[in-house]
Amino acid sequence: MFCQLSSTFILCKLVQYGLILLTPRDQFDTSTELLLARFVSVADSSKFWNSHLWNKLLAWDSVYFMKAMASENGKPAFEHEFAFSQFWIHLVRFLAPNHEFYNLLKTGVVLDNILHYLATFILYFLTVKIFSGNLKSSYAKSLAKKTSVLFIFSSAAGFLTGIYSEPLSFTLSFLGIWARQSAVFTTLPKHIDCLYSRFPLYLFSAICFSLATLNRSNCIVLGIYYVFDLWQLLKNRNYGKALLFPLLSGGILFLTCVLQQYVIPYSIFCPERGSWCNTQILGPFTRQSFYGFLQSHYWNVGFLKYWTPNNIPNFLFALPNIIILLYSSVYFSKIYPYYSLRPHIWVTTSLVIIVLLFAHVQIINRISTFIPLHLWYIADRLLKTSNSKDKSTPRGDDRIAHYYIIWLIFWIPLQTILFAYFLPPA
Amino acid sequence: NTESFLLHVPSDFPLRKNSDEPSSYPRYISLHNSNLAKTTFFSGIEGPTYIELKSLQVDETYQIKICWTALDPVSITDIDWIVIPHSTEFQNTKSDEARIFIKFNVVADSWPPLNQLTKIPINVSVINTKLGIPVDLYKIIIYIGLVMTITFWINGRTNLYELLKNL
Numbered sequence: 001m002f003c004q005l006s007s008t009f010i011l012c013k014l015v016q017y018g019l020i021l022l023t024p025r026d027q028f029d030t031s032t033e034l035l036l037a038r039f040v041s042v043a044d045s046s047k048f049w050n051s052h053l054w055n056k057l058l059a060w061d062s063v064y065f066m067k068a069m070a071s072e073n074g075k076p077a078f079e080h081e082f083a084f085s086q087f088w089i090h091l092v093r094f095l096a097p098n099h100e101f102y103n104l105l106k107t108g109v110v111l112d113n114i115l116h117y118l119a120t121f122i123l124y125f126l127t128v129k130i131f132s133g134n135l136k137s138s139y140a141k142s143l144a145k146k147t148s149v150l151f152i153f154s155s156a157a158g159f160l161t162g163i164y165s166e167p168l169s170f171t172l173s174f175l176g177i178w179a180r181q182s183a184v185f186t187t188l189p190k191h192i193d194c195l196y197s198r199f200p201l202y203l204f205s206a207i208c209f210s211l212a213t214l215n216r217s218n219c220i221v222l223g224i225y226y227v228f229d230l231w232q233l234l235k236n237r238n239y240g241k242a243l244l245f246p247l248l249s250g251g252i253l254f255l256t257c258v259l260q261q262y263v264i265p266y267s268i269f270c271p272e273r274g275s276w277c278n279t280q281i282l283g284p285f286t287r288q289s290f291y292g293f294l295q296s297h298y299w300n301v302g303f304l305k306y307w308t309p310n311n312i313p314n315f316l317f318a319l320p321n322i323i324i325l326l327y328s329s330v331y332f333s334k335i336y337p338y339y340s341l342r343p344h345i346w347v348t349t350s351l352v353i354i355v356l357l358f359a360h361v362q363i364i365n366r367i368s369t370f371i372p373l374h375l376w377y378i379a380d381r382l383l384k385t386s387n388s389k390d391k392s393t394p395r396g397d398d399r400i401a402h403y404y405i406i407w408l409i410f411w412i413p414l415q416t417i418l419f420a421y422f423l424p425p426a
Numbered sequence: 427n428t429e430s431f432l433l434h435v436p437s438d439f440p441l442r443k444n445s446d447e448p449s450s451y452p453r454y455i456s457l458h459n460s461n462l463a464k465t466t467f468f469s470g471i472e473g474p475t476y477i478e479l480k481s482l483q484v485d486e487t488y489q490i491k492i493c494w495t496a497l498d499p500v501s502i503t504d505i506d507w508i509v510i511p512h513s514t515e516f517q518n519t520k521s522d523e524a525r526i527f528i529k530f531n532v533v534a535d536s537w538p539p540l541n542q543l544t545k546i547p548i549n550v551s552v553i554n555t556k557l558g559i560p561v562d563l564y565k566i567i568i569y570i571g572l573v574m575t576i577t578f579w580i581n582g583r584t585n586l587y588e589l590l591k592n593l
Contacts, residue, residue, distance in 0.1 A: 004593075019573065024565050029428045030464060030549040031495040037547070038497060063496040078499050079537040146593055273537055298535070386591040405587050413573050421566050 001145055005124065009117055009152050012412075016161050019413055020056050020420040027422035032058050039070050039101040054105055056420040057162040065163050069093055069104045079269065080298040083291065085215045088165040108163030115167035116152075116160055122174040123372055124148045129181050130340060131376075139383070146379035147372065155321055156366035157412045158419030166366050169216040173370040176208030177344075180225055183245070186340050192232045194245045206249035210256040217291055218367050220257060221350045226250035228343035265290035299360070306360055314362040317425045318355075320407045321364045321374070325352045327400055328377030335397070336380065341373070348373040362425040365415075378404060429502045430491040432555065433528070437485040440512065440524045450519040451527075454478035457488075461554035461561050468545035471500060471534045476517065477550055479507075479526045489560040490528055491551040498546045499536035504529070 032055055036045040045055060058066060064084040068076055074093045076082050093099060096107040127144035128137070156166055183198035183205070194202060205225075212219040226246040233242035266284035270277035275297075279287035288296075295301035306314070329349045332341045348371055355364045368374070381401040385394065394402045418424070435441070455465050458481040469475040482488065492502050510516045510525045532548065534540040553560040559567070580586075 022569070024569065026562065028563070028566070029493050030491070030551060031427060031493040034466070034493070034495040034547045034549060035497055038495070067497050080499060142593075146590065149590060149593060269537070275537070382591045382593075402587055405590060406581075409581050409586050410574060410577055413577055414570060417566070417570055417573060423566070 001124065001141070002121075004145070005120055005148050005152070006117075008149055009120060012152050013113060013161075015413070016158065016416045017053065019416050020158075020161060021052055023056060023417050023420040025051055025056070027056070027059070027420075029059070029422040031063075032422060035063055035066070036101075039066075044102070050102060054102060054109075056422075057105065057109060059162070059419055059422040060426045061164060062162050065089060065092075065108065065165070066101070066105060069096075069108070070099060070101050079273070080294050082265065083294045083298070085165040085168070087211065087215045088168050091168070092163070105163060109161070112160060112163060112167045115171045116154075119167065119171040119174050120148045120151055122171065122178060123151050123375075126174055126178040126181065126372070127376065127379075129178065131338075133186065133340060143376070143379050143383055146382050147375045150375045150378055151369075151372070153408055153412060154369050155408060155411060155415075156369050158416035159366045160369075161416065162419070164366070165215050166369055169212045169219050170370040172208045172212035172215065173219060173222060174372070176205040176212065176222065177225070177372070179205035179208060180229075181340075184229065190339050191236050192229065192339075193236070193238065194229070194233070194241050196241075196244075199244065202245050202249060203252075206252040209249075210253050212370065213253065214256060214260055216367065216370070218351065218354070219370055220253075221347050221354070222370075223250055223253045224346045224350060225343045226253070228346060261289040261291050262286065301359060303357060306358075311361070314360065314425060317362040318364045320404055320411075321368055322352060322356065322361075323400065324374045324377070324404050325349075325364075325368060327397065328374040331377050331380075331397060332373065341376075344371070344373045347371055360426070365411075365425075377401070427496055427502075428491060428493050429505055429530075430489055431505055431507075432487055433479075433490050433507050433526075434487045435482050435484050435526070439484050439509075441482060441484055450521055451476075451478045451517070451525070454480050455550060455552050456480040457482055457552055457554070462551065464549055464551040467548050467550060469532045469548050471532045471540060471544060471546065472542055474504070474529050474531050475548070476527045476529050479528060479552055482526060482552075483554075487555045487558070489551075489553045489555055491549075491553065491560075492530060493549040493551070494532075494546060498544075499540065500532050500534050500546055502530050502548070503533050504531045506530075 035058060036055065044050065061084065064081055065088065068074055068081060068084065068089045069092055071077065074090050092104060092108045092111060095111060096104045124144045124147070127147045128140045131140040131143055154160060160167060179201045183202035184192050184194050187193050209219065209222040212222065226249050229246035230242055230250065233246065263284045266277070266286070270280070276286055276288050276290065276293040281287060325348050329345045332338060332345055351368065351371060355361055355367070378401045381397050385398050453467055453476065455463050455477060457463050457479070467475065467477065490507070492505065494500065494502065505528070507526060507528045510527060512522050512524050513520060516525070528550070532546050534544070553562050555561065
């Protein structure tokens with residue numbers, strides 16, 4: 001398993017970085033040279049590897065990450081730059097040998113690839129743990145291998161070759177899901193229970209989820225695991241465990257968000273900032289959260305704001321993942337009802353609804369990488385059809401899985417080139 | 427960040443043939459003997475920016491592409507192009523031939539606010555289009571086409587779906 005996944009990972013990255021190397025250097029958006037002019041000399045940025053590889057990894061959000069990483073103190077210069085993970089920025093600054101532009105860029109890229117590699121194996125063991133309870137372990141291991149390979153060939157594609165913050169979030173997310181799954185078990189018919197002996201693991205999941213949410217706010221939906229556990233334990237009148245496990249962990253996650261979204265920004269900007277500071281309710285609490293304000297004011301994010309004719313191409317970019325995420329929720333609810341997956345279904349469905357109605361929808365291709373349900377769905381269908389003797393064209397779920405994989409086969413090289421050439425989608 | 431629009435020079439536009447004289451206007455881009463040109467201008471944030479386009483060809487369509495880095499918290503608005511008739515004074519400059527200008531506003535939106543005297547580096551590119559496609563995009567279109575064809579061929583020969591199924 002280890003060699004197979006490692007060689008698959010290396011092959012995927014070699015293909016992607018090979019495509020980036022061969023991508024023409026004069027990008028569609030010519031602003032990368034303006035970014036480079038701010039931080040490095042022309043002689044430096046024109047060196048072979050810089051101009052043929054590293055400069056092509058600076059598209060879209062990379063600019064914000066590099067600006068903060070290469071700044072004097074690692075802090076954002078403007079309010080809207082707080083929308084980009086301070087946790088990831090300071091982690092790269094901490095690990096980089098020095099704060100020279102290309103050293104920071106290379107450290108970030110190497111770290112992203114290490115995190116993607118680690119998360120591949122965390123996902124493997126998470127899958128084995130979750131599905132071993134319900135299946136023969138050999139089946140669970142086959143399922144886990146396919147899941148991890150699908151995770152390597154992620155629809156985030158080119159974004160995982162640069163310095164985006166998604167890898168840090170999906171690594172922490174899978175680690176947290178694994179830790180929670182280690183402390184929770186399903187009791188028949190449809191109940192769950194927790195082991196006091198495993199309380200540290202459950203608490204560790206809260207730390208992972210909180211750090212993941214600090215890094216990327218969409219990870220807040222991971223809190224739904226605690227809502228599910230709380231509901232279950234209260235239903236069983238297990239009040240002690242309800243308090244000690246989900247309520248405490250959920251409280252930690254909630255507190256992290258309150259600090260990040262209200263207390264810290266208020267202490268930095270208010271009251272002289274005015275604007276969102278003036279919507280103060282009590283103490284640092286404002287009617288609109290800091291992140292909510294940034295997204296709506298600077299990126300025009302809001303309920304149905306993205307639903308305009310000129311964004312139809314972005315909805316088409318997002319369509320495959322919207323379909324596969326929703327179908328996986330239906331599949332594990334109706335066709336393969338495995339109670340242990342119930343909270344995963346809630347998390348997945350919530351993410352799709354939030355992104356569909358509020359966000360720039362095409363980002364679902366990269367931000368859906370922190371949840372595994374759709375990968376389990378495809379892997380399970382692949383496993384079921386690989387065992388069957390019926391070689392006719394796939395139908396129903398198998399057809400969906402088949403089309404999604406075909407889409408991935410063409411999307412990954414295409415999106416990698418579009419990213420390297422600084423072409424949409426962002 | 428990028429904003430772009432297409433500019434078609436009418437066939438009856440009174441353009442002098444291919445002159446390479448520098449413009450009397452301080453900011454200009456010349457397409458003399460070339461079908462694409464790019465220049466970096468430093469634009470203020472308190473008023474519109476005008477840039478003269480020289481050595482265009484009549485009956486040709488050009489993509490005007492304005493790029494700026496997200497390092498600077500600005501957006502580019504009110505993008506347009508105007509024609510100044512011959513012998514007409516425009517911002518203390520005059521020419522005996524008709525002139526084409528593009529115009530845009532650099533709008534700052536940040537907290538803390540940008541200093542009003544800040545000059546923002548803006549890349550302005552003028553690219554001839556052929557068959558409605560800017561000529562600088564041809565090579566990436568060919569490259570993508572090539573990669574997609576190779577991907578199709580590899581998938582045809584190895585059937586990656588089956589490979590994954592039987593992993």
